Amino acid sequence: MSYKSQAIRYFIVLVIGMLALIQGFYVLYGRELPSTVHSAKSDNSRCFTRTSICESIVNQKQCQSANECGWCRNNDTQSCIEGTKDRPQYHQCSLWCFGYMEKCRPQKKLIVFGNGPSLKGFDFFKTKGVDTFGMNLAFRYWKQIDWWPTYYASFDTVVNIEHIPELMDMIENSENHGTKLFFTRSNIAKKVPQLKSHPKVKFYENIKAADDQNMVKVAREFSTGAMAARVGQYLGYEKILLLGIDLNYVEHINGSTSNKGGTLIMKETPKKNSNYFFSNYQVKGDVYNVPNNEACHVTAFKQILEDTKKHPEFNVEYFNGSPGSRLNGIGYKFMKFEDFMKL
Known part of the structure; x- marks a missing residue:
C-alpha cells in the first residue's frame, strides 16, 4: 500500500473519530446537533429530538446545563424534561430547576x-x-x-x-x-x-x-x-x-x-x-x-x-x-x- 493511500485512510479514521466525539458531546450535554437545528425537518421532528435528548440525561447538573432542558421533581420522582425558564413544556412539576447553577423553585x-x-x-x-x-x-x-x-x-x-x-x-x-x-x-x-x-x-x-x-x-x-x-x-x-x-x-x-x-x-x-x-x-x-x-x-x-x-x-x-x-x-x-x- 502506498504512502498516499495510508495517509488517506488515516485521515478518514481521524475524521470519523472526531465526528463521534462531537456527537457524544451533544448527547452528553443535551444540545442539538447542527444538522438537526438547520435541517428542513418540521417543527414536530425538532421537538421530538429535543425531548429525546432531555429524557436521556440522568444527571441533574448535566440536565440543567443542556439547552431547553430542566430538572423536574415530583414527590419521590425526578427526571430531565424539556421546558423553559418559567415552566416545563409538557409535564407538571412540584419543583422546576432550569439553567446552570439556578436554584429549583416551586410552581406556585x-x-x-x-x-x-x-x-x-x-x-x-x-x-x-x-x-x-x-x-x-x-x-x-x-x-x-x-x-x-x-x-x-x-x-x-x-x-x-x-x-x-x-x-x-x-x-x-x-x-x-x-x-x-x-x-x-x-x-x-x-x-x-x-x-x-x-x-x-x-x-x-x-x-x-x-x-x-x-x-x-x-x-x-x-x-x-x-x-x-x-x-x-x-x-x-x-x-x-x-x-x-x-x-x-x-x-x-x-x-x-x-x-x-x-x-x-x-x-x-x-x-x-x-x-x-x-x-x-x-x-x-x-x-x-x-x-x-x-x-x-x-x-x-x-x-x-x-x-x-x-x-x-x-x-x-x-x-x-x-x-x-x-x-x-x-x-x-x-x-x-x-x-x-x-x-
Whole structure:
C-alpha cells in the first residue's frame, strides 16, 4: 500500500473519530446537533429530538446545563424534561430547576372555589398547605365549619354592598382566619370610605388601571368566579385549580322574585338551592343580580383560555377539578383534586 493511500485512510479514521466525539458531546450535554437545528425537518421532528435528548440525561447538573432542558421533581420522582425558564413544556412539576447553577423553585399553585353544586360534600380542610380563593356568600358555610380561604372576592356590585357587615367582620378577623387579602369593587368605598386605604383590601378598578400587564388587565367579560381566577395570576400563581365552577345556573330559583333595578330578591329561604353547594347560600331578603349564565359566566371563562393562549408571558395554567362542570366542554384540562395537591 502506498504512502498516499495510508495517509488517506488515516485521515478518514481521524475524521470519523472526531465526528463521534462531537456527537457524544451533544448527547452528553443535551444540545442539538447542527444538522438537526438547520435541517428542513418540521417543527414536530425538532421537538421530538429535543425531548429525546432531555429524557436521556440522568444527571441533574448535566440536565440543567443542556439547552431547553430542566430538572423536574415530583414527590419521590425526578427526571430531565424539556421546558423553559418559567415552566416545563409538557409535564407538571412540584419543583422546576432550569439553567446552570439556578436554584429549583416551586410552581406556585392556587385553588379557586366557586360555589356550584359539585362542591357539595367537599372537605375544605384537605386543602391544607395550598393557598385558596373563596368568594361571595360562601362565608355562611365557612363560618359553620370554621374554615377560611387565603383570599376572598366579591366583585358583584350588588352583592358587595348588600353584605358590607359580613365583609367588615371577615376583615376584622382576618388575622385569626388566615385570610391575606380581600378583593372587591370600588363602589363599596362610597359606603365604607376607609376601605380605600385598608392594606388588605384591593379594588378591581385599581388593578385594571395599573401599568402592569396581567390577566386582570386584559379581562373583558366579567364574573366574580372568572375574575378571581384572573386575580390568581395577578398574585403570581402559575397552576390554578377551579373547583365548584359548574356554569349551570338556573336563572330564577324557587323563592326568588323580581326586584328594583333588574335585580332579584329572595322572598323566602329555599329548602334546596339548585345553584349552590349548600341550601342556605341565599336566604330570605338577599338581593342579587340575575346570573346571566351564558352571556356572563360561560363567556368570561372562555375568554380566560383565549387570554392564556394570547399571552404566554403571563405564565399561568388553569385546570378544572369538577367532573360535572361545563368547563370541560369549553377546553379546560381536567385534573383531580388529589393529583393537583401532589404537584
